[in-house]
Amino acid sequence: MPRSDEHEGGRVYARPALSATPPTLADVAERAGVSRQTVSNAVNNPDLLRPDTLTRVLESIDALGYSPNRAARNLRTRSSNLIGMRIGAAQEGTANATMDRFVHSLVETSREAGYHVLLFSGDSRDPVAGYDDLLRSTAVDAFVVTDTYLGNPQAAWLEERRAPFVAFGRPWESLGSRHSWVDVDGAAGTELGTRHLLDKGHHRIAWIGWRKDSRIGEDRRSGWTRAMHERGLPTTGLASRVEDTVASGREASAHLLDSAQPSAFVCASDTLAMGVLHTLRDRGLRAGEHVAVVGFDDSQVAQVVSPGLTSVRQPLEEVAVEVVAALEGLLAHPPVRGTGVMLAPTLAVRGSS
Amino acid sequence: MPRSDEHEGGRVYARPALSATPPTLADVAERAGVSRQTVSNAVNNPDLLRPDTLTRVLESIDALGYSPNRAARNLRTRSSNLIGMRIGAAQEGTANATMDRFVHSLVETSREAGYHVLLFSGDSRDPVAGYDDLLRSTAVDAFVVTDTYLGNPQAAWLEERRAPFVAFGRPWESLGSRHSWVDVDGAAGTELGTRHLLDKGHHRIAWIGWRKDSRIGEDRRSGWTRAMHERGLPTTGLASRVEDTVASGREASAHLLDSAQPSAFVCASDTLAMGVLHTLRDRGLRAGEHVAVVGFDDSQVAQVVSPGLTSVRQPLEEVAVEVVAALEGLLAHPPVRGTGVMLAPTLAVRGSS
């Protein structure tokens, strides 16, 4: 049984938001005594209208609670004002937490630029499945690609289809890639952390990073070696490359303490740094007093763990701003050649150093 | 200057994905020698076609790489297959981390139901601004509302406009609300945690929770009192209500240790539990040996901190499934009366207990 306030079929202008069907451009036009196109102009190119006409139209828009129908607009303009972003499987880790911080910033920045963020999840078997669907159905205007790690085919695939996208992460492999990207200088981050420790008087500073096939890991490692060599300090025997888990960090730090007696650790992630803290605790050593520790990512964990973990913080808000700026450029002009933006991280100093 | 592979204006069927304009329904129809509607049916109601026609059409769809234009479909069907979800300002905290886990699950579950998730950010001043825009422009089919805390006007506002939505969080206040919701039984969670401690032989179990005006906090607290009273144990003098910060948890636990000598703590959040761990560390007490601690949310922190924080884990994957199921019901049938689903959390036992 239809409810009494819906059965008329007509629109209830007195309470616009409650009406069954939202008002259309034509409704506004009729009420304001102008044509549809004029209303459209009032919304999209207000300068084209005479001031008095404009106010009259805007008044009607306001009174009716009109908002352009997204689908109709999208159909006509061939754009959706949506930015697609794939989120990986819910593996809980610090990398994920970083991504979430980025997503927040991206959503906020996109809003200011008139875009919304559409999230989709990928099939782990077919990494381009989600992209393909959205692209062919013209559901999104562009993509933000976040997982540009070693051998990831998405960037190349999108590039081949001329799909507009910006990567968060530099194109490590493909030299011929011409897409835009934004990245954080990981090496600069670890260099910052290492220098911070050097300035505190440490000389034997160890590195715990990821396996050699991780380009990101090797990049971060290079910041440590650079800072050490700069001061003429040796790095041999002070480095370890392991999996990105707390247990690995724990083991690696125990080994290093025994073999090389470092007074400080710089780690490729907060997860590994947590492992170091565990080892210190096992041995009755105090982080920040006896041995200093620096992590990477400035995760939630770094902030709440005792005595606070000094960590490299990526400027994700800036990354989001740059990504959106690049996207806007991409969508406004024909994509000639991509731009690359490298941002510098900062160091959040806490009790562990 | 137009590129050589784009200047013809026609479609390059040999390499469908590279063509400037994607193929349309009409293109498929022409190639398959049928009408547009038949192609439409092949996509949406395959049963209506004769098997041989169907295969012929599908073959053409495949060959052209056709995928229905989202905008056109949305315009005609008045639906977008998008679910809107607002994410709050990027206050970094465990609540946020929980939300991120939920978002992941929601995206995944939505995909299986044929929906995508559209994220938008709210203006903190006007909590319904984002909702209003999306609703009036018919950009989303429904909303998932996550912040249904005390005095939150969104649910009531959406209800009034007859906007389809499902809340993650029960309607604490409004008794007259008729919307669907899914929630996790927080009281059952703390009860679980408290019983776990009781079974371990603890008798004096303290509570550290949030201020009294938090309905969620009071709910979680009730689980603790219920479990205690069930065994005939007193709770007076064993509870503290503070802000949700590590520092507050630290202070509150120090006070309680001095005043009531509890042997265990149950906390309304992992953040507070971390504060307890700090206090124990300050006093040379070992979590899990001398004093047991149970947190809430099973955050990243709980998993990596030493010696591991026992914590109540919300079944967010299930929540997402129920939310999407409720949404599907809502969009399929006329919204008669909302349903409420209450899910039970589990306990992730770790070294702290």
Next chain:
DNA sequence: GGGGGCCGCTTGATCGATCCAATGACACCA
């Protein structure tokens, strides 16, 4: 044998916006 119903498919209209070409109004200047 003729009417009714179903099947498989087609045709024209439609959703609500913007694009495009054209029109009316108006001012200016010769």
Next chain:
DNA sequence: TGGTGTCATTGGATCGATCAAGCGGCCCCC
């Protein structure tokens, strides 16, 4: 006064899908 140019505004066409109605062919049954 009439021509010209500018500006605000108009009406029709269009984007690409689905809806609604209808059509011919076939079978069935009275």
